[in-house]
Amino acid sequence: MQERYSRQMLFEPIGEEGQRRIMNSAVLIVGMGALGTVLANHMVRAGVGRVRIVDRDFVEMSNLQRQLLYDEEDAKNVYPKVVAAEIKLRKINSSIAIEAIVSDVTGANIEALMEGMDLVLDGTDNFRTRFLLNDACFRSGIPFIYGGAVGSRGMSAVFVPGVTPCLRCFIQSADTAGETCDMIGVIAPVVDIAASYEAVEALKLLAGDNSSRKNSLVTFDLWQNRYYEMKFGEPDRNCPCCQLQLYPALQGHEEDMLTMCGRDSVQFAGNGPLDLSLWQGRLDGALLKVKANPYLLRAEMPGGERLVLFADGRVLVQGTDDFSRARTLYDRYVGT
Structure with missing residues (x-):
């Protein structure tokens, strides 16, 4: 000391x-x-x-x-x-x-x-x-x-x-x-x-x-x-x-979705931890370009947006701040 x-x-x-x-x-x-x-x-x-x-x-x-x-x-x-x-x-x-x-x-x-x-x-x-x-x-x-x-x-x-x-x-x-x-x-x-x-x-x-x-x-x-x-x-x-x-x-319940101000991103809270190795295989199978590390994986979608999946269950949809568009992409690739 x-x-x-x-x-x-x-x-x-x-x-x-x-x-x-x-x-x-x-x-x-x-x-x-x-x-x-x-x-x-x-x-x-x-x-x-x-x-x-x-x-x-x-x-x-x-x-x-x-x-x-x-x-x-x-x-x-x-x-x-x-x-x-x-x-x-x-x-x-x-x-x-x-x-x-x-x-x-x-x-x-x-x-x-x-x-x-x-x-x-x-x-x-x-x-x-x-x-x-x-x-x-x-x-x-x-x-x-x-x-x-x-x-x-x-x-x-x-x-x-x-x-x-x-x-x-x-x-x-x-x-x-x-x-x-x-x-x-x-x-x-x-x-x-x-x-x-x-x-x-x-x-x-x-x-x-x-x-x-x-x-x-x-x-x-x-x-x-x-x-x-x-x-x-x-x-x-x-x-x-x-x-x-x-x-x-x-008080109250957590929001399912929130925009990340100025980031052109929407975050989904998710329903629990994600097995990233499993999801890497699924998104590879969906013909998305995937980059992964032990903590998260990032996948590029055909429209230019990106999915970022975290091990704690959160999912970011990057490239849009429109809730409807983000929800559509989330449901299509990750589900509810």
Whole structure:
């Protein structure tokens, strides 16, 4: 410990005691895209004892501009992001526990994913998942650190159950259309800064320095040289999460289908695990061009769309965001 984390321990607010706390901590990072890869890099290098990473997606060439744990070989092999990230992270710090889970994060599994965690870090790219994390954290009493990046703008905040308002006090609905990286792009330095805001707040909490926690929602625009800080006030009295304790994202049934905003893709939840070797034979038999690895297989269809089958049962139909077209292709090749 003395050598590896010496510079971090020389920083007085952490010191030896803070470093011990960090090493005995566990964090969940949901999403291993641009934000998530920066977060994981910082948590692993800081010596967080247990880092659990969860993501549903795989590495593509368009990720390499900003998702710093991946390379061209990962994209060529169509590795799931958490698998490629785990390989890199273990080379960075072999002394900690890294858990990589290829999965969508849903109301059905979020509590199991959070079990044993000290805080949850937001590496996602959509408010549907952020509200799920927010509600689950406030129901379980676990701090949630929010972050986002799009274009040249970034934002971050720390939400602590029983102490601060929650995300819903600032943003009431996940249904409103918003700009995403896939729509207007993003520059990598914004991602680094937004995730670093998250990471430093995580280290404050893990080291036990709650008095230094930022009590505001920070937004900035690097290109336009703007910075804005919204101080936390009292929670919204009608907030369905932190005040009324209804936790709407945790209620009801999971959607069978969802569009992946800006990705020209529709995801199907599926009905359970898939035997990928069996499905490779079936899709080969349907005269589709199939590429497979132990975690997923990708098949090109005659119309130009692609099927991506995951071992956990999820199926992506890529090349369309039309539900009807996606359902037709899903039913034709995979079934109900």
